[in-house]
Amino acid sequence: MKRLVSLATVVLALAGCASQNLPLAPSKAAVPDYKYLIGPGDNLNIIVWRNPELSMAVPVRPDGKLTSPLIEDLVAIGKNPSDLAREIEKRLTRYIQDPVVTVVVNNFVGPTSEQIRIVGS
Template structure:
C-alpha cells in the first residue's frame, strides 16, 4: 500500500512538473513571438516610439513619428525613422550619442503602431479604416471587418497598393486560402493598402 502511495505521489509530481514545463514553454513562445514582431515591424508616420537612455535624465520619452517619417530626440537631432525597425533606430541613436555619452545603453520600442492603417471596403460587415498594429494579412483584415456579406464576390477580391507614383491591383484567391491552399497568397498588408470586396453579379 505504501509503495502504491509513493508511486502515486511520484506520478502526481511528474504531472505537475510537466504542466509547469508546458507553461514555461508557452510563455517562452509568446515572448519569442513578441520579440519577432518587434524585430520585423517597420516604423510608419503616426507611430509612437518609446526611447530610453539608461541613467540619463531627460532622455526617456515618447516620440511621435512625423508625417515626413522623421523623429526628433535630444542630443541626437532628427532621424529618418520611416521604414526602419526599432533595432535600427536604436543603433542610430546609440551611434549619435557615443560622442557625448560613454557606452550609452539605448532601448527603442514601438509603443503604439498607429501609422499602420489599411482600408477594407465593399461587401464586408464593417467596412472602413483599420489601425492594424504591426502585421496583418488579408484574411485577418477581412475578419476584423466582420467577414464577407452574402453579396460578396469571393473570386474578385483585390488589394490595391501604391507603388511609387502608380497603384497596382493584387488579386486575392479567397476560396483557395479558405480551403488551406495558396496560403502564401495571404499577403501581409502594407500601410495604405485597400482591400476591395466587390458585389457578386446577380446573373
C-alpha cells in the first residue's frame, strides 16, 4: 500500500509540472509610429550638403516660422524634420541644383499640445 501511495504522489507531482497549451507571446512588440513635430522654440540645425554657407542653426520663432539664407518665413511648426527638409529642398532648387538637406532638432520644445507643465509652489 505504501508503494501505491508513493507512486500516486510521484504521478500527481509530475502531472503538476506538465505545461499547458498556451499561445506564444508575439516576438515583436508593437511600437507606435511616432514622429516628432517641430514647435515654436525648437532649435534646428539645417545642413545643406556641399553648401556650408547655407548650413546653419536656426530657432523656430514663436509664430512657428524660420528664416535662413535664401529662405524667408518658412512655416516649420507641426512638421516633422524630414518633411521640413523636403520643403527646404524645394525652395532651394531655385538657387542650387539638386540640393540635399538634412534637418536635425537640437533643442526640443515641441508643440504646446505635447508639452507637460507643472505649476504650483
